[in-house]
Structures are given as C-alpha cells and as structure tokens.
Amino acid sequence: MEEAEYKMEEGRVMGTEFTSKENNHDRQQQGTRKYNSISVKEEGRGVALELHRLLTQPTTTCHKMIRMGGRSCLGAYDGTKMVCLDNDMQMKARQCLVYSFGVGHDFTFDEQVQDLGCEVHSFDHDFDHEIYDYRIGPTAFFHKVRIGPKTGSYSYCDDAAIGTGCDPPIRYQTFTDIRKSLGHERRRVDYLKFDIEGGEWEVLQQLLHCRSTRALLAAASHISIEVHLDAVLHMKTPEEKQNLLTTYLNTVNNLTLLGYHLLSYETNELNPQYEEVDGVQLSLFSEVLLINRNMQNFVLE
Numbered sequence: 001m002e003e004a005e006y007k008m009e010e011g012r013v014m015g016t017e018f019t020s021k022e023n024n025h026d027r028q029q030q031g032t033r034k035y036n037s038i039s040v041k042e043e044g045r046g047v048a049l050e051l052h053r054l055l056t057q058p059t060t061t062c063h064k065m066i067r068m069g070g071r072s073c074l075g076a077y078d079g080t081k082m083v084c085l086d087n088d089m090q091m092k093a094r095q096c097l098v099y100s101f102g103v104g105h106d107f108t109f110d111e112q113v114q115d116l117g118c119e120v121h122s123f124d125h126d127f128d129h130e131i132y133d134y135r136i137g138p139t140a141f142f143h144k145v146r147i148g149p150k151t152g153s154y155s156y157c158d159d160a161a162i163g164t165g166c167d168p169p170i171r172y173q174t175f176t177d178i179r180k181s182l183g184h185e186r187r188r189v190d191y192l193k194f195d196i197e198g199g200e201w202e203v204l205q206q207l208l209h210c211r212s213t214r215a216l217l218a219a220a221s222h223i224s225i226e227v228h229l230d231a232v233l234h235m236k237t238p239e240e241k242q243n244l245l246t247t248y249l250n251t252v253n254n255l256t257l258l259g260y261h262l263l264s265y266e267t268n269e270l271n272p273q274y275e276e277v278d279g280v281q282l283s284l285f286s287e288v289l290l291i292n293r294n295m296q297n298f299v300l301e
Contacts (some may be wrong), residue, residue: 069109093117
C-alpha cells in the first residue's frame with residue numbers, strides 16, 4: 001500500500017503535492033440537490049475533445065491518497081486502484097462498504113482495502129473462478145457472479161467447422177439484484193470499483209437511468225473505473241464513432257451532475273494504446289478515480 005500526496009499537471013496525477021486550486025463545485029452549499037440528466041449533441045471534434053478533457057484533467061484534490069492493490073511489472077502497475085482517505089470521504093473503519101466488480105484473479109486491492117476496516121464484496125465469474133472460496137479475508141467476500149444489465153446465466157458460443165462450441169455459462173446479476181441478495185438495500189456503498197472490460201458503460205448508464213440506483217451512486221464517495229474506449233475501433237463510419245463517444249460523454253456528464261469530480265487519471269502502462277478521433281488522441285485503456293464530497297446531501301429512499 002503506497003501513500004503519497006499528489007499534484008495535477010497536464011491532466012495527470014503526478015509528483016508530490018497538489019498545487020492547483022480546489023474546484024468551486026467542491027464547496028457547494030449543503031442542502032437538497034435536484035438531478036436532471038443531460039444529453040449532449042455536439043458535432044465534429046467537440047465530443048472527442050470534451051470526453052478527453054473530462055477523463056484526463058483532474059478537477060479536485062485529495063490530501064491523503066493511497067495506491068492499493070495491483071501488481072508491478074518493471075515499474076508499471078496493473079490492477080492498482082487509488083483511494084482518498086481525507087476525513088470527509090467516509091472511508092471509516094467498521095462502517096465503509098466496498099463493492100469490487102471485476103477481479104480476474106487478482107484480489108490484492110480487495111484484501112488491502114479490507115485492511116482499512118471496510119467490508120468488501122468482490123464479484124466475478126467464469127469457469128476458472130469456481131476454485132475460489134467465498135471468504136477471502138476476515139471481512140472480504142467473493143461472489144461468483146458478474147454485474148450486468150440483466151440477471152441470468154449466459155454462454156458464449158462460436159461457430160466452427162466441426163459445429164458450434166459454447167463456453168461454460170457465466171452468471172450475471174443486475175446491481176439491484178446483487179444488493180437484494182446481500183440484504184444491502186438500505187446500506188450505502190462507499191467505494192464502487194468497476195474493472196469489467198468495457199461493460200462499465202452499459203452498467204453505469206443503467207444505474208444512472210433508475211432513480212433508486214442513481215441515489216445510491218450519489219451517496220457513494222468513490223467510483224473507480226478501468227475505462228475502455230476500444231469499442232471505437234469497431235465503428236465503421238465517423239458518425240458511428242461520434243454516436244458512441246457521445247453516449248460515453250453523456251455518462252460522464254451525468255456522473256458530474258451527481259457531484260463527482262475526477263481526482264486521478266492514469267493510462268494503462270502495460271497496454272498503452274491510442275486512437276485518434278477527430279484530431280484528438282484518445283487513450284483506449286485507462287484508470288480513473290472519481291470522488292464525491294457532497295454525498296451527505298443525498299438520502300437513500
């Protein structure tokens with residue numbers, strides 16, 4: 001677990017201490033806030049440029065941010081997540097609740113955030129995950145299911161010359177069904193981690209669309225996302241690329257409406273890939289941490 005203070009420089013988290021001014025949004029008055037989802041329709045370079053800005057240029061600060069979990073290969077981190085331990089971020093021992101969606105076979109973040117005194121629930125599933133126990137630590141638990149837009153078991157099949165071959169079924173649950181199965185309907189989740197290989201966009205869109213799950217997002221203090229933009233490579237026309245990036249931009253903008261601000265951005269050092277869209281160089285894989293200092297303004301229904 002590595003502790004440091006940070007400053008913002010050229011849209012990346014680097015160095016020793018913060019030198020930029022705290023964003024005015026972090027000083028909003030207390031009270032009830034009304035949520036109105038927004039949808040942007042921009043032409044040309046504006047969509048890609050605005051998405052790049054929102055995902056790479058931090059707009060808030062943290063005086064005590066630590067790096068947790070992951071593995072280092074030749075100085076490059078993989079699977080590591082950032083956590084802000086400022087007093088107002090609600091990561092309090094024996095109170096904090098963490099949902100970790102997508103672990104692969106690396107439980108280091110889950111184990112280390114447990115050491116803060118948090119209750120941790122980790123989620124992932126494929127045939128290889130069947131070997132893992134339910135309890136991965138004193139207050140950390142592994143659930144053999146993936147988060148998804150629908151609840152059910154699904155197999156992925158490929159047509160081959162010798163016939164159709166299907167992988168073993170993979171279990172999915174919606175966010176709402178996961179909370180019900182754990183008896184957490186009335187609990188606030190303090191830290192949400194999404195490392196689900198491109199599925200983050202559809203899941204976040206679904207959470208933002210529903211009033212009850214949107215309230216839960218608004219009540220959290222951290223959202224850590226492994227961001228995937230590689231779907232843009234499969235778009236055949238400039239219009240298709242624009243439509244896809246506009247969907248992503250709407251998602252990030254609507255998280256901002258809930259009070260979230262970008263604290264940390266890092267490109268994937270082990271898989272640095274970029275794609276130019278409308279003159280903007282987009283990193284296809286990156287890690288971002290959004291924090292919400294206004295979560296106490298929202299009440300779960």
